[in-house]
Amino acid sequence: SQQGEEDPQALSIQEGENATMNCSYKTSINNLQWYRQNSGRGLVHLILIRSNEREKHSGRLRVTLDTSKKSSSLLITASRAADTASYFCATGTGFQKLVFGTGTRLLVSP
Amino acid sequence: EAGVAQSPRYKIIEKRQSVAFWCNPISGHATLYWYQQILGQGPKLLIQFQNNGVVDDSQLPKDRFSAERLKGVDSTLKIQPAKLEDSAVYLCASSSPGAAVGEQYFGPGTRLTVT
Numbered sequence: 001s002q003q004g005e006e007d008p009q010a011l012s013i014q015e016g017e018n019a020t021m022n023c024s025y026k027t028s029i030n031n032l033q034w035y036r037q038n039s040g041r042g043l044v045h046l047i048l049i050r051s052n053e054r055e056k057h058s059g060r061l062r063v064t065l066d067t068s069k070k071s072s073s074l075l076i077t078a079s080r081a082a083d084t085a086s087y088f089c090a091t092g093t094g095f096q097k098l099v100f101g102t103g104t105r106l107l108v109s110p
Numbered sequence: 111e112a113g114v115a116q117s118p119r120y121k122i123i124e125k126r127q128s129v130a131f132w133c134n135p136i137s138g139h140a141t142l143y144w145y146q147q148i149l150g151q152g153p154k155l156l157i158q159f160q161n162n163g164v165v166d167d168s169q170l171p172k173d174r175f176s177a178e179r180l181k182g183v184d185s186t187l188k189i190q191p192a193k194l195e196d197s198a199v200y201l202c203a204s205s206s207p208g209a210a211v212g213e214q215y216f217g218p219g220t221r222l223t224v225t
Binding site for chain 2: 002016030033035041042043044045046048086090093095096097098099100101102103
């Protein structure tokens with residue numbers, strides 16, 4: 001079963017704009033992670049935020065976590081064409097176990 | 111360091127045939143995962159190994175799917191017999207107890223088409 005629901009399902013923006021995608025989940029978590037998947041390639045880990053953290057930054061990425069609302073958001077600033085990919089949130093539960101969401105397809109046009 | 115290796119990258123079979131996928135995790139990674147990713151969906155965990163023991167196989171269709179991890183390193187996932195709905199990308203991932211909790215490293219996947 002998939003725990004996370006991501007919104008929007010698809011997002012189309014121009015280079016230089018910011019992209020925001022949201023993730024909602026259902027059960028208690030240890031951490032929440034975001035992964036990127038380019039066409040024809042495997043998943044790549046982007047960032048991890050623990051359940052006791054509220055915000056985390058990594059380069060052009062900013063992740064927030066609201067455990068009271070069971071939701072998270074991923075912000076990519078100053079998007080580039082190379083950011084075109086599918087983005088998945090994954091909730092960390094139990095022993096090193098991840099449950100992935102449904103994903104957001106991001107298209108960044110030059 | 112070398113990443114997670116998988117083979118083959120692509121496989122086309124007819125329904126009711128059998129197929130096997132191979133995965134070699136990152137050296138030293140004790141935990142190995144197999145996921146199924148159907149087109150347009152997120153990956154779904156099929157089985158999780160810790161060394162050569164099974165931690166979670168609750169979503170593995172055991173009537174047709176089997177997996178093993180001999181010697182706690184390489185792993186194979188088998189489907190016998192395959193059904194049309196098994197068409198998907200099969201992803202292998204590994205993680206280390208020393209890494210950030212839950213961070214997983216994925217291989218390129220095997221794209222299976224069942225006709």
